[in-house]
Amino acid sequence: MNWFQNWMLPKAAATHAGDVDGLYMFIVYLTIFFFFFNGALILYAVRKWRRRSAKEVTPHITHNTKMELIWSIIPLFVVMGIFFWGFKGYVKAWVPPNDSMEIVVTAKKWVWQFEYPDGTRTLNDLHVPLNKPVKLVMHSEDVIHSFFVPSFRLKRDVIPGRYTELWFTPTEPGVQQVFCAEYCGKGHSDMLARIFVDTPEQYETFLREGDEQVRKMPLKDLGKLVYENKGCATCHSLDGTRGQGPSWKGIWGETGKGADGKPYTVDANYIRQSVLQPQAVVVQGFEPIMPTFQGLLREREILGVIEFIKSVK
Amino acid sequence: MADTLTTHGNGHAAHHGDYLDDPKGLASWLTTVDHKRIGLMYMWSVFFFFLVGGIFALLVRIELLTPKQTIMTAEMYNRVFTLHGAIMVFLVIIPAIPAALGNFALPLLLGAKDVAFPKLNLASLYVYWTGALMAVTTLALGGVDTGWTFYTPYSSTTGGGVTLMVLAAFVLGFSSIFTGVNFIATIHKLRAPGMGWFEMPLFCWGMYSTALIQILATPVLAITLLLLCMERVLSIGIFDPQLGGDPVLFQHFFWFYSHPAVYIMILPAFAVISEVIPTFSKKTIFGYKAIAFSSVAIALLGFLVWAHHMFTAGMSLFAGAIFSFITFFIAIPSAIKVFNWIATMWRGSISLEAPMLHAISFLLIFTIGGLTGLFLAALSTDVHLHDTYFVVSHFHYVMAGSNLIAFLAGIHYWWPKMFGRMYNKRLAAIGAALVFLGFNATFLPQFVLGSRGMPRRYYNYLPEFQSLHVASTIGSWILASGLFLIGAYLLASLRQPKSMVANPWGGRTLEWETDSPPTTHNFEGQPVLQHGPYDYRANPAPVGVEEHIH
Ligand code: HEM
Ligand SMILES: [Cu+2]
Numbered sequence: 031m032n033w034f035q036n037w038m039l040p041k042a043a044a045t046h047a048g049d050v051d052g053l054y055m056f057i058v059y060l061t062i063f064f065f066f067f068n069g070a071l072i073l074y075a076v077r078k079w080r081r082r083s084a085k086e087v088t089p090h091i092t093h094n095t096k097m098e099l100i101w102s103i104i105p106l107f108v109v110m111g112i113f114f115w116g117f118k119g120y121v122k123a124w125v126p127p128n129d130s131m132e133i134v135v136t137a138k139k140w141v142w143q144f145e146y147p148d149g150t151r152t153l154n155d156l157h158v159p160l161n162k163p164v165k166l167v168m169h170s171e172d173v174i175h176s177f178f179v180p181s182f183r184l185k186r187d188v189i190p191g192r193y194t195e196l197w198f199t200p201t202e203p204g205v206q207q208v209f210c211a212e213y214c215g216k217g218h219s220d221m222l223a224r225i226f227v228d229t230p231e232q233y234e235t236f237l238r239e240g241d242e243q244v245r246k247m248p249l250k251d252l253g254k255l256v257y258e259n260k261g262c263a264t265c266h267s268l269d270g271t272r273g274q275g276p277s278w279k280g281i282w283g284e285t286g287k288g289a290d291g292k293p294y295t296v297d298a299n300y301i302r303q304s305v306l307q308p309q310a311v312v313v314q315g316f317e318p319i320m321p322t323f324q325g326l327l328r329e330r331e332i333l334g335v336i337e338f339i340k341s342v343k
Numbered sequence: 344m345a346d347t348l349t350t351h352g353n354g355h356a357a358h359h360g361d362y363l364d365d366p367k368g369l370a371s372w373l374t375t376v377d378h379k380r381i382g383l384m385y386m387w388s389v390f391f392f393f394l395v396g397g398i399f400a401l402l403v404r405i406e407l408l409t410p411k412q413t414i415m416t417a418e419m420y421n422r423v424f425t426l427h428g429a430i431m432v433f434l435v436i437i438p439a440i441p442a443a444l445g446n447f448a449l450p451l452l453l454g455a456k457d458v459a460f461p462k463l464n465l466a467s468l469y470v471y472w473t474g475a476l477m478a479v480t481t482l483a484l485g486g487v488d489t490g491w492t493f494y495t496p497y498s499s500t501t502g503g504g505v506t507l508m509v510l511a512a513f514v515l516g517f518s519s520i521f522t523g524v525n526f527i528a529t530i531h532k533l534r535a536p537g538m539g540w541f542e543m544p545l546f547c548w549g550m551y552s553t554a555l556i557q558i559l560a561t562p563v564l565a566i567t568l569l570l571l572c573m574e575r576v577l578s579i580g581i582f583d584p585q586l587g588g589d590p591v592l593f594q595h596f597f598w599f600y601s602h603p604a605v606y607i608m609i610l611p612a613f614a615v616i617s618e619v620i621p622t623f624s625k626k627t628i629f630g631y632k633a634i635a636f637s638s639v640a641i642a643l644l645g646f647l648v649w650a651h652h653m654f655t656a657g658m659s660l661f662a663g664a665i666f667s668f669i670t671f672f673i674a675i676p677s678a679i680k681v682f683n684w685i686a687t688m689w690r691g692s693i694s695l696e697a698p699m700l701h702a703i704s705f706l707l708i709f710t711i712g713g714l715t716g717l718f719l720a721a722l723s724t725d726v727h728l729h730d731t732y733f734v735v736s737h738f739h740y741v742m743a744g745s746n747l748i749a750f751l752a753g754i755h756y757w758w759p760k761m762f763g764r765m766y767n768k769r770l771a772a773i774g775a776a777l778v779f780l781g782f783n784a785t786f787l788p789q790f791v792l793g794s795r796g797m798p799r800r801y802y803n804y805l806p807e808f809q810s811l812h813v814a815s816t817i818g819s820w821i822l823a824s825g826l827f828l829i830g831a832y833l834l835a836s837l838r839q840p841k842s843m844v845a846n847p848w849g850g851r852t853l854e855w856e857t858d859s860p861p862t863t864h865n866f867e868g869q870p871v872l873q874h875g876p877y878d879y880r881a882n883p884a885p886v887g888v889e890e891h892i893h
Pocket of ligand 2: 174175176210211212213214218221
């Protein structure tokens with residue numbers, strides 16, 4: 031009967047799906063059984079006791095306490111069993127393990143945005159490592175949405191004004207479909223996302239190089255995105271005004287003096303060094319306060335910053 | 344063959360003229376306080392809105408024939424499914440059995456002349472028409488795209504005629520409350536002499552439990568809807584988080600009414616089935632008290648389980664567990680009833696007339712509808728199935744399938760009593776078969792769609808779901824053709840002369856003791872009960888009719 035389960039349910043792809051599937055199939059068989067059981071009783075009665083003459087007399091049976099007790103108590107036990115089974119699965123799906131990776135999910139009409147622990151953001155594509163618990167912390171910017179992953183057997187509403195959580199441990203590499211399950215207007219049925227369940231190598235690549243969007247973005251645009259999102263803009267202006275750090279306006283190719291008096295030239299190597307080891311060369315007249323971005327920026331993002339600085343004239 | 348069973352009672356030509364023709368004229372209908380006429384006007388209104396809601400349903404199904412746009416835009420689609428749901432729930436399923444059949448049959452079954460408050464009864468009809476008119480007017484305001492559940496903050500921020508639609512539902516609630524109050528008073532006060540509570544036909548118990556819910560739960564909906572209107576018009580900030588409100592609060596309020604309301608939609612169906620099965624099995628009902636008490640139990644338990652619609656809305660673990668636990672208890676009275684009905688057929692004398700065919704199809708469909716509730720009451724499986732087509736299918740099985748098919752059973756059962764005419768029985772059998780087949784063809788695929796992950800209220804969908812959607816759409820046309828056939832032969836029957844005997848089915852309840860159609864005052868004099876409602880021992884025992892001046 032495996033084909034039957036495979037037809038009724040999408041292929042399970044997270045740890046606690048098995049529990050849900052077991053209960054699901056149990057109730058499916060229960061339903062099928064009682065449908066045919068009741069159907070057979072009715073068919074039997076209709077054929078055997080079909081009215082043959084208007085004068086037929088029927089026995090006057092008003093009730094049968096013993097039988098009625100039996101058919102109340104047996105279902106009671108069955109449904110209590112189902113309750114506990116369902117409760118067990120729900121509890122399992124409730125409490126995330128302590129070591130789960132936390133990803134912030136923001137829903138808005140009609141996209142899903144994901145933010146990773148390192149600050150990376152992606153739209154509609156979520157990358158997670160295989161066999162590692164992931165916890166989603168979700169909120170909505172407008173109406174109620176609902177994050178639904180059929181192959182994980184999981185769903186949780188995403189609500190404006192409060193956080194809800196969902197966690198899972200993916201067990202199948204590949205792509206899983208995400209739907210929005212709470213009606214949210216015109217784009218409701220197009221509010222789809224995908225979860226890329228990556229092998230460790232793929233996930234490494236993702237962390238190093240970003241997802242497809244980042245990989246495909248022109249370097250200059252990527253640099254601008256880094257400038258805006260990773261905090262460069264708090265200290266460096268683009269229009270020549272002096273901030274905590276030197277403005278980026280027109281610095282490409284310039285030469286200047288470091289705090290220690292040594293001259294430097296703004297080229298690719300200099301920028302790279304300033305991002306990863308800011309204290310190596312501190313521009314004269316500025317405090318050595320810039321933090322290192324070691325580990326926070328990917329190689330391609332640094333190249334993007336270089337391209338972007340080239341373009342700020 | 345059963346037509347000739349009993350012609351005792353007042354089956355001879357009536358002295359007063361029947362209620363259909365006496366007095367004549369449209370004005371006399373619009374100002375009538377006769378429960379039978381009010382029942383019929385409700386019935387025609389329900390038929391009309393069923394047609395409208397049904398056309399919207401067919402449009403939805405056609406749109407879903409292909410994964411992308413088929414015949415309408417996404418905005419249109421959202422309006423069409425909202426209107427389909429709102430019309431079917433508020434204008435069709437909730438009033439169908441209580442307001443149409445209940446109004447017609449309840450006083451007759453009790454041996455009463457009318458309901459307790461005839462003028463209130465007429466008022467409830469006008470309130471219903473007002474609400475219906477308001478609901479239809481929203482179309483002119485750009486329609487409503489919230490779904491019939493009006494979840495905030497979507498409903499408090501989207502445009503169109505939402506405010507008017509919400510007010511329409513508010514007004515319709517009053518119609519429902521009036522009917523409920525009337526039925527409770529009628530059952531308490533106007534039972535025929537000799538009719539104790541446990542000698543009432545079970546239909547009356549069903550109406551009584553329904554009325555309890557109507558008067559206890561509907562005010563909560565009324566308040567919720569008013570709050571939503573205030574939110575939209577005055578921005579008071581109860582549900583909208585941008586104004587400091589809590590959107591989930593709306594769901595609690597809404598389901599506190601609407602969960603019991605789903606039993607407003609099913610208890611009346613149980614009521615009809617409990618009349619039809621004994622009559623066409625010619626056998627006393629099995630477990631009268633169990634059926635009566637389980638209706639009341641369902642009505643009361645129905646108030647304790649509302650949050651099972653919100654297991655995925657971020658409730659606490661504890662709350663989820665409690666609501667799930669209580670929900671399972673609803674399954675027991677439902678199961679008890681099914682077994683009781685089957686036991687009633689056991690060793691009976693079963694006649695497969697149209698009402699009985701519908702009752703049997705009810706039994707099969709309700710079995711599926713009730714059992715699929717178990718998937719949704721269980722926490723872990725509900726998390727997967729909530730807001731998918733599985734839920735859509737479950738509630739169509741219990742609402743459209745069970746409630747409407749019971750309504751059809753009741754219509755076919757009391758049609759000769761209402762109009763004094765019989766429909767074409769061959770066509771009726773074909774109609775019942777088409778409805779049963781079409782219904783299952785439409786909704787069985789949706790269980791699979793849902794468990795495979797297809798969410799509800801989707802305009803576009805992934806291509807992998809298409810074949811099941813196509814099957815469902817084909818089913819919807821089979822279902823529609825069955826319903827059209829039924830409508831056609833029922834209307835055709837009205838062109839025959841009135842020639843029906845008093846008791847064409849050999850029923851043992853009081854409505855069969857008076858003419859078909861009854862006179863304006865229902866009975867010649869006050870009927871006195873001499874046997875229980877399903878007592879077939881004396882075969883057939885005449886009921887004493889005391890002559891009274893009236
Ligand atoms: C007695 C006949 C029944 C009726 C009239 C009925 C009606 C409904 C309706 C109308 C809905 C959907 C509301 C919506 O979201 O639009 C629903 C959902 C539900 N029903 Fe039933 N139902 C019945 C039987 C049962 C039984 C026996 C159970 C439990 C054992 C059950 C459990 C549920 C649950 C838990 C939901 C919520 C599903 C979800 O939204 O995830 N129902 N029902
Ligand atoms: Cu959404």
